Amino acid sequence: VDALTTWDPDGSGPQAAQLVAAGRFTTAGDVPASYIARWDGSSWQPFWAGMNSDVIALTTWDPDGGGPQQAQVVAGGYFTTAGGATVNRIAHSDGVGWQPFGTGMDFIVFGLTTWDPDGAGPQTAQPVAGGFFTFAGGVRVNFVARWNGSNWQSFGAGMNSLVGPLTNWDSDGEGPQTMKL
Numbered sequence: 001v002d003a004l005t006t007w008d009p010d011g012s013g014p015q016a017a018q019l020v021a022a023g024r025f026t027t028a029g030d031v032p033a034s035y036i037a038r039w040d041g042s043s044w045q046p047f048w049a050g051m052n053s054d055v056i057a058l059t060t061w062d063p064d065g066g067g068p069q070q071a072q073v074v075a076g077g078y079f080t081t082a083g084g085a086t087v088n089r090i091a092h093s094d095g096v097g098w099q100p101f102g103t104g105m106d107f108i109v110f111g112l113t114t115w116d117p118d119g120a121g122p123q124t125a126q127p128v129a130g131g132f133f134t135f136a137g138g139v140r141v142n143f144v145a146r147w148n149g150s151n152w153q154s155f156g157a158g159m160n161s162l163v164g165p166l167t168n169w170d171s172d173g174e175g176p177q178t179m180k181l
Helices: none
Strands: 003-007 018-022 036-039 044-046 055-061 072-077 090-093 098-100 109-115 126-131 144-147 152-154
Touching: 003 055, 018 055, 018 072, 055 126, 072 109, 072 126
Parallel strands: 055 109
Antiparallel strands: 003 018, 018 036, 036 044, 055 072, 072 090, 090 098, 109 126, 126 144, 144 152
């Protein structure tokens, strides 16, 4: 197992949040699971159709903030397909299946987080990926990129070498400053 996250399949609905595990495995417990699985509170279940190779990073992302859409699981790693769809090393699940983020990355994703670029402002949180890639969706990003809802964007000139695990930090809690990577 390389990554863990929690995911609530129905938001504020009656279902409990589930643990999602990803890595280099093809079974979870005694259930076939292609590199990603979820613990439903009593047993392991496959997380939809899974991927064709290792999943190294996980996070959750709410694409519309407080809107009606549920939070989604975002996975990154070595894989190029998820649930049979071409996703190129990064994908998100809407609770039904896997979807690509544009055309994905040109090489491995090692870290994922979400980042809210304007704190309490009108923008929603954005998935951020780090890894051993230099292009995301055809855009030169140099090892770190963010998804703005429709396209990958760079953080300036990026980095000069691979980016591993990511997290974010809010230096003043509920204060006026925005969250930092």
